[in-house]
Amino acid sequence: DAGYWVRNLRERVLFEPVVRSLVDKGTGLFVESSPHPVLAMAVSETGESADRSVVAVGSLRRDEGGAER
Incomplete structure (x- = not known):
């Protein structure tokens, strides 16, 4: 509903x-599901700052592929 979007914009x-x-609990693999990966680097940097090895990958890339991707 509209309240959900207002909270997401304001909070x-x-x-x-x-x-x-999640990294502290042992999560080591993150998949970013978005039209273009923009947060995967931030996930990797968070893992590095916690001295943990994590892998962050994007599922899609803008202007690449289609159904086959």
């Missing part, structure tokens, strides 16, 4: 703390 995003929590 703070807790991306780094959530990724760090």
Whole structure:
């Protein structure tokens, strides 16, 4: 509903703390499902700052592929 989108625009995003929590719990693989990967680098950097090995990959790339991708 509209309230969901208003909250997403107005409230703070807790991306780094959530990724760090997942890394601390042992998560080592992250897949970014979006039209173009923009957060995979931030996930990798969060893993590095926690001294953990993580892999972050994007599922799609803008202007590449189609159904076969």
